[in-house]
Amino acid sequence: MSNSRVDAPVRIAVVGLGKVARDQHLPALLADGRFTLVATVSPEAGGVGDVAHFASLEAVLERGPVLDAVALCTPPQVRHGLAARAIAAGLHVLLEKPPGATLAEVEGLRSQAARAGTTVFAAWHSRFASGVAPAREWLTGRAVRSVAIVWREDVRTWHPGQDWIWEPGGLGVFDPGINALSMATAILPGPIVVAAARLVVPVNRAAPIAAELGLRSADGIPITMDLDWRPTGPQTWDIRVETDDGLLLLARGGASLSLPHAATAHFEDHEYPQLYARFHELIRRGDSDVDIAPFRLVADAFLLGRREATEAFVD
Numbered sequence: 001m002s003n004s005r006v007d008a009p010v011r012i013a014v015v016g017l018g019k020v021a022r023d024q025h026l027p028a029l030l031a032d033g034r035f036t037l038v039a040t041v042s043p044e045a046g047g048v049g050d051v052a053h054f055a056s057l058e059a060v061l062e063r064g065p066v067l068d069a070v071a072l073c074t075p076p077q078v079r080h081g082l083a084a085r086a087i088a089a090g091l092h093v094l095l096e097k098p099p100g101a102t103l104a105e106v107e108g109l110r111s112q113a114a115r116a117g118t119t120v121f122a123a124w125h126s127r128f129a130s131g132v133a134p135a136r137e138w139l140t141g142r143a144v145r146s147v148a149i150v151w152r153e154d155v156r157t158w159h160p161g162q163d164w165i166w167e168p169g170g171l172g173v174f175d176p177g178i179n180a181l182s183m184a185t186a187i188l189p190g191p192i193v194v195a196a197a198r199l200v201v202p203v204n205r206a207a208p209i210a211a212e213l214g215l216r217s218a219d220g221i222p223i224t225m226d227l228d229w230r231p232t233g234p235q236t237w238d239i240r241v242e243t244d245d246g247l248l249l250l251a252r253g254g255a256s257l258s259l260p261h262a263a264t265a266h267f268e269d270h271e272y273p274q275l276y277a278r279f280h281e282l283i284r285r286g287d288s289d290v291d292i293a294p295f296r297l298v299a300d301a302f303l304l305g306r307r308e309a310t311e312a313f314v315d
């Protein structure tokens with residue numbers, strides 16, 4: 001943003017008009033006066049209302065309205081190419097999670113943005129769940145004994161027809177699992193390391209449908225992680241932290257928080273409005289925020305994981 005536009009709304013394009021763009025990014029942006037949605041980009045999908053719509057990032061850069069920023073809401077496999085092109089065009093970039101398909105390409109974007117003087121934001125939306133900040137605060141100064149992460153959801157309900165999620169770079173069950181890791185790395189003292197992993201992969205797919213991880217924090221606290229995409233009954237997105245002062249339970253993906261001797265707090269969902277507030281703050285300050293800790297744990301699980309084949313998955 002030039003200095004003359006320092007107080008003007010950030011002119012942004014949303015790239016990749018799929019589920020998360022329509023459910024979260026567009027409503028958050030349209031409600032935030034610090035941004036103006038000037039374009040959308042998607043190869044197949046139609047646009048929204050009278051917002052200018054293009055089939056590719058290249059097309060909006062060549063023929064579209066002037067932009068300050070893009071939000072990349074595509075599958076991760078194409079994120080790096082789009083982000084590198086946007087930074088080269090002098091734009092600020094919000095990366096949906098996971099921030100790319102490999103660690104090296106995300107590191108590369110961080111360096112490229114620093115050289116170009118633009119902002120890049122690896123947006124871990126679950127860190128903006130309302131229970132995360134109070135959980136981190138409550139844990140400060142308390143001794144953690146063990147942690148159990150349980151993330152069990154029905155893939156057919158949450159990811160119908162998303163073939164990219166099963167392909168290399170799509171992460172499989174770690175697509176939701178990385179949300180849990182983004183919260184765990186935000187509330188627990190780090191660094192956390194992967195000690196062992198078991199990856200259950202359908203014979204007709206490249207990515208796991210279930211996984212069990214053994215992790216530990218720097219001071220040796222055991223952390224277990226149980227990820228499964230097969231449950232069709234109750235859905236579970238829980239982080240249980242046993243402390244010397246009782247149990248902290250961050251449930252419903254961070255939307256509920258239970259602490260000892262207190263009623264469970266249930267929060268409204270403000271993740272994406274908070275995420276865009278953070279992106280705006282970074283742009284104003286001329287900073288970037290690219291924390292790869294959750295992504296590195298997934299990469300390490302893939303490095304260390306013992307693979308077991310399971311029955312074919314048919315959507």
Ligand code: NAP
Pocket residue numbers: 015016017018019020021023041042043044045046056057073074075076078096097098125162175
């Ligand atoms: P999705 O529904 O499959 O949508 C992805 C969209 O990306 C598609 O609509 C596709 O557009 C577009 N696309 C693909 N290649 C493109 C390219 N080269 N340029 C521009 N657009 C391109 O996937 P999603 O569920 O929204 O997930 C997208 C990302 O957000 C993933 O990384 C996911 O982990 C993350 N996320 C998803 C959710 C969720 O609730 N689903 C929540 C948080 C984060 P066309 O249809 O036009 O081909």
